[in-house]
Amino acid sequence: MDTQPTSHSLFEVYLRLRPANTVSTSGDRFLDVDTPEPSESAPKHITLNPPADRRRAIEKFAFTQVFEEDATQLDVFHCTGVAGLVEGVLAPYGDGTDALLATLGVTGSGKTHTMLGTRSQRGLTQMSLDLIYRSLGHRVLDPSTYPNLEQSISASDPSETNILPATAYLESVYSTDPTISFLRGSGNGRSTPLQVRPSASFPARSFASVSSRVPTDKPICRTSSTSSVAHQFGARTPAGPFQQAQRSASIRLVVAEEPEQEEEESTVFFTPPSRAGTVTPTQKPTSKLPCPSPSGLGNSPLQRSSRLPTYPPQRVGTSPTEPQQQLRPVASSALPRFTATSSLRFATVTAATRPSNRDQQNESSTPRRFRPSTLPQNPDISHLTIPVDASAEYAIVISMYEVYNDRIFDLLSSPVKSAATKEYRRRPLLFKPTELSPDRKVVAGLRKVVCGSLDQALMVLEAGLQERRVAGTESNTHSSRSHGFFVVEVKKRFSLGGQHTGWYGGAGWTGNSLTIVDLAGSERARDAKTVGQTLAEAGKINESLMYLGQCLQMQVAGGKEKPNLGLIRRCKLTELLFTNSFPTGNNQQQHRNPQKGIMIVTADPHGDFNATSQILRYSALAKEVTVPRQPPSFPPANSFSNSLPPIGSPNHQYLSFQQTLESAALEISRLQEDLTYLRHALDSERSLREQAEAHLLSMEDKMVELEQAIREDCAEEFEKRLELEVNRWKTIVDGERERGEEFWRGKWGVFERMVEADGDVDMDMDVDSPKKPENTTLVETRSVEDREARRQLEIFADENERLQRENESLKQALAACIDPAKSTSKNKSPSRRSPSRSRRKKAQLNYAEDDDDGFFQELKRDQGDMAMDGFGEGNGVSGSHGTGSPTKKKRIRRLGAKKWGQGLDDDDPF
Numbered sequence: 001m002d003t004q005p006t007s008h009s010l011f012e013v014y015l016r017l018r019p020a021n022t023v024s025t026s027g028d029r030f031l032d033v034d035t036p037e038p039s040e041s042a043p044k045h046i047t048l049n050p051p052a053d054r055r056r057a058i059e060k061f062a063f064t065q066v067f068e069e070d071a072t073q074l075d076v077f078h079c080t081g082v083a084g085l086v087e088g089v090l091a092p093y094g095d096g097t098d099a100l101l102a103t104l105g106v107t108g109s110g111k112t113h114t115m116l117g118t119r120s121q122r123g124l125t126q127m128s129l130d131l132i133y134r135s136l137g138h139r140v141l142d143p144s145t146y147p148n149l150e151q152s153i154s155a156s157d158p159s160e161t162n163i164l165p166a167t168a169y170l171e172s173v174y175s176t177d178p179t180i181s182f183l184r185g186s187g188n189g190r191s192t193p194l195q196v197r198p199s200a201s202f203p204a205r206s207f208a209s210v211s212s213r214v215p216t217d218k219p220i221c222r223t224s225s226t227s228s229v230a231h232q233f234g235a236r237t238p239a240g241p242f243q244q245a246q247r248s249a250s251i252r253l254v255v256a257e258e259p260e261q262e263e264e265e266s267t268v269f270f271t272p273p274s275r276a277g278t279v280t281p282t283q284k285p286t287s288k289l290p291c292p293s294p295s296g297l298g299n300s301p302l303q304r305s306s307r308l309p310t311y312p313p314q315r316v317g318t319s320p321t322e323p324q325q326q327l328r329p330v331a332s333s334a335l336p337r338f339t340a341t342s343s344l345r346f347a348t349v350t351a352a353t354r355p356s357n358r359d360q361q362n363e364s365s366t367p368r369r370f371r372p373s374t375l376p377q378n379p380d381i382s383h384l385t386i387p388v389d390a391s392a393e394y395a396i397v398i399s400m401y402e403v404y405n406d407r408i409f410d411l412l413s414s415p416v417k418s419a420a421t422k423e424y425r426r427r428p429l430l431f432k433p434t435e436l437s438p439d440r441k442v443v444a445g446l447r448k449v450v451c452g453s454l455d456q457a458l459m460v461l462e463a464g465l466q467e468r469r470v471a472g473t474e475s476n477t478h479s480s481r482s483h484g485f486f487v488v489e490v491k492k493r494f495s496l497g498g499q500h501t502g503w504y505g506g507a508g509w510t511g512n513s514l515t516i517v518d519l520a521g522s523e524r525a526r527d528a529k530t531v532g533q534t535l536a537e538a539g540k541i542n543e544s545l546m547y548l549g550q551c552l553q554m555q556v557a558g559g560k561e562k563p564n565l566g567l568i569r570r571c572k573l574t575e576l577l578f579t580n581s582f583p584t585g586n587n588q589q590q591h592r593n594p595q596k597g598i599m600i601v602t603a604d605p606h607g608d609f610n611a612t613s614q615i616l617r618y619s620a621l622a623k624e625v626t627v628p629r630q631p632p633s634f635p636p637a638n639s640f641s642n643s644l645p646p647i648g649s650p651n652h653q654y655l656s657f658q659q660t661l662e663s664a665a666l667e668i669s670r671l672q673e674d675l676t677y678l679r680h681a682l683d684s685e686r687s688l689r690e691q692a693e694a695h696l697l698s699m700e701d702k703m704v705e706l707e708q709a710i711r712e713d714c715a716e717e718f719e720k721r722l723e724l725e726v727n728r729w730k731t732i733v734d735g736e737r738e739r740g741e742e743f744w745r746g747k748w749g750v751f752e753r754m755v756e757a758d759g760d761v762d763m764d765m766d767v768d769s770p771k772k773p774e775n776t777t778l779v780e781t782r783s784v785e786d787r788e789a790r791r792q793l794e795i796f797a798d799e800n801e802r803l804q805r806e807n808e809s810l811k812q813a814l815a816a817c818i819d820p821a822k823s824t825s826k827n828k829s830p831s832r833r834s835p836s837r838s839r840r841k842k843a844q845l846n847y848a849e850d851d852d853d854g855f856f857q858e859l860k861r862d863q864g865d866m867a868m869d870g871f872g873e874g875n876g877v878s879g880s881h882g883t884g885s886p887t888k889k890k891r892i893r894r895l896g897a898k899k900w901g902q903g904l905d906d907d908d909p910f
């Protein structure tokens with residue numbers, strides 16, 4: 001099997017086996033490392049033996065190198081060629097390349113262990129950072145020395161980001177000053193008390209209580225966490241304990257020997273690992289493994305300690321031109337009790353206290369994080385350095401993000417309180433081309449931190465890791481639930497004449513980045529015993545890893561020259577990993593070399609066979625590995641050939657048939673395995689779908705309830721408005737009625753006044769008449785009123801007449817019913833009332849000739865007629881018009897007696 005990386009490989013793929021966990025390891029070992037060929041310096045092949053109870057293929061996989069269980073972090077660092085990646089990023093002789101260092105594996109197989117280490121061992125990330133800072137030395141610009149450094153970088157950064165100095169960031173994250181919280185949202189901390197995992201030699205205690213027990217009169221190295229990290233790191237702000245300590249020379253630090261008990265309770269400061277004015281001579285660690293020369297490393301200018309007799313002492317903090325640098329922590333040699341000795345203590349937040357962001361989002365108070373105590377310094381790589389461009393100056397910018405449920409979240413910025421839900425949430429970021437980066441995609445809007453020293457970079461890393469989503473599963477108590485990305489950008493610009501010019505003389509920033517990826521592990525819901533949210537996360541993780549596997553296979557099929565962009569863009573993870581792995585377009589100015597990648601596949605030889613074999617197939621295929629399938633009972637080749645019967649013999653035919661059967665069985669078992677994997681993927685998808693459907697149903701219910709509530713609100717509102725309108729209209733109508741009554745009262749008053757007025761007014765005066773009275777104004781006024789009254793009178797008269805007619809006909813009908821004979825005679829004299837009518841007619845026609853008395857007498861008579869005809873007392877009409885008129889009452893009585901007496905008996909009810 002060919003294991004040499006091809007020119008178009010996306011990754012070099014290494015395999016690391018994790019040691020058996022004596023506590024949880026229960027399964028048989030199914031993975032064997034093949035003995036290397038004589039020409040090989042290290043093992044490259046493994047054989048996968050399926051469990052005995054199943055009939056499966058024995059598969060062989062090849063990798064660039066296989067690290068067995070006893071391989072150390074340093075072995076992996078050396079032999080994977082991380083230094084070569086860093087060299088490409090530092091680019092001492094040219095443009096350089098971006099680098100990608102990633103881990104892939106089943107959950108619990110050791111990815112995080114490899115990348116981020118443990119509380120006693122550094123991971124590849126910390127060692128890479130150490131190598132970068134160590135190599136660049138004093139050429140790294142510190143934002144506290146160059147105040148406008150971040151603005152300068154910002155101007156040339158394509159990711160539309162916000163850049164800030166590490167001192168400000170760390171101050172905001174770890175400060176105990178509640179007023180400094182502009183970077184810290186509520187989601188950054190926790191409401192539950194921290195649990196601190198103490199080192200084995202010390203009893204468990206609260207980290208907070210450690211911080212609080214700081215004797216003020218003690219030597220300054222026993223500093224409290226209440227002092228800001230920025231101060232300890234030598235910011236230009238008022239002197240922190242470290243600065244004060246260093247100003248008072250090392251005597252105070254050397255006398256830091258304290259009674260054991262006191263020291264245990266108060267020592268919580270961060271010891272800078274091997275980052276001092278003078279480097280303590282350390283014994284060169286030796287790698288147990290024979291490492292093949294990583295690509296390019298053998299001929300590269302990278303110098304290992306074996307080639308470099310002495311490691312040049314760091315100039316950090318020693319230059320008189322850099323006063324700020326002098327305020328950095330003192331040499332580790334001056335702090336014997338706080339370096340990597342038995343008294344080194346390391347307090348980490350356990351997974352249980354690293355709440356998922358979901359938990360954090362629900363918190364409302366502004367919390368603060370607790371600064372980690374001393375970080376591990378082993379393995380020591382002080383024997384390594386990489387030459388750098390002496391004419392350049394550098395700035396190191398760090399950013400961190402995670403891909404969770406296929407969305408990108410910044411780990412260095414605070415969650416934002418949602419106006420709708422009142423929860424703290426991180427906003428997902430976009431991976432896209434920007435104005436300054438049209439040819440390449442970048443994660444836009446990330447927070448980036450400029451770190452002037454390794455200490456700052458490590459602290460920023462710690463802060464970001466605390467934000468990453470982890471959860472305990474059956475497979476791993478600290479299982480990463482997201483794909484974590486840690487990006488170190490090495491920005492470079494040329495300084496004039498090889499001198500530091502600050503940002504005034506420098507040209508624009510260029511540079512490359514090292515991206516370190518700790519992928520979440522694939523897992524089976526059945527084994528990990530995940531439910532609910534964790535199960536949903538696992539579904540997304542598995543899905544993204546499946547796409548990653550397909551992309552790795554694409555490497556075999558098409559290589560870098562023909563990227564299948566459709567496949568790459570299927571999920572955020574593959575997009576982030578591979579989009580910039582290919583040469584950019586035609587734009588020469590924007591041209592960048594494709595990134596170099598190293599993939600470390602981790603596997604537990606005693607773990608989950610199915611999941612591990614799946615991962616190995618994906619990754620090994622990326623190395624163009626063909627999978628030889630050997631039947632378990634197949635005899636060794638030489639013994640088989642020796643005993644092979646002659647061709648054509650029945651035995652030979654039988655053996656060929658047997659071989660075919662074996663192959664078929666192998667194929668069947670392989671397909672069964674695939675089927676099992678797909679079945680699990682299906683299960684996971686199905687459970688996700690069920691969750692989504694349940695969510696949909698609950699949303700629909702909510703919508704119905706919401707609609708109902710809205711309808712009720714609307715109805716209530718409508719009724720209120722209707723009532724208001726009705727009241728308003730009632731008021732208007734009442735007002736109108738009153739006005740009308742007032743009007744008619746006024747009219748009636750006019751009539752009455754006219755009646756009472758002296759008779760010298762000529763009521764017969766016609767407006768059309770040319771004859772004018774002498775008192776013109778009064779007369780004219782009266783004339784108008786008179787006309788109006790006359791009109792009304794006519795109306796009344798007509799109405800009266802009509803009613804009289806009706807009355808008469810009714811009476812006749814009534815009389816006819818009572819006495820047909822009378823009625824006949826009555827009917828024969830229809831003009832019974834004619835005298836009255838003729839008289840009234842006459843009065844109407846001649847009222848102009850009568851005087852006022854005559855006119856009104858006639859009017860009152862008519863009213864009396866109306867009363868008699870049915871509009872009398874009790875019908876309301878006479879009441880309104882005849883009130884106070886004795887004449888009328890009298891007449892009603894009289895007429896009534898006269899009329900009704902004609903045709904009715906005394907006992908007649910009428």
Ligand SMILES: Nc1ncnc2c1ncn2[C@@H]1O[C@H](COP(=O)(O)OP(=O)(O)OP(=O)(O)O)[C@@H](O)[C@H]1O
Pocket residue numbers: 017018019105106107108109110111112113114118476478479480481519520521522602
């Ligand atoms: N090479 C190793 N040497 C010693 N311990 C190891 C090694 N690899 C892993 N472990 C231990 O195994 C456990 C699980 O490892 P780790 O958390 O790194 O797994 P992981 O692959 O990152 O899991 P996940 O994908 O769920 O996050 C840890 O306790 C770790 O210390």
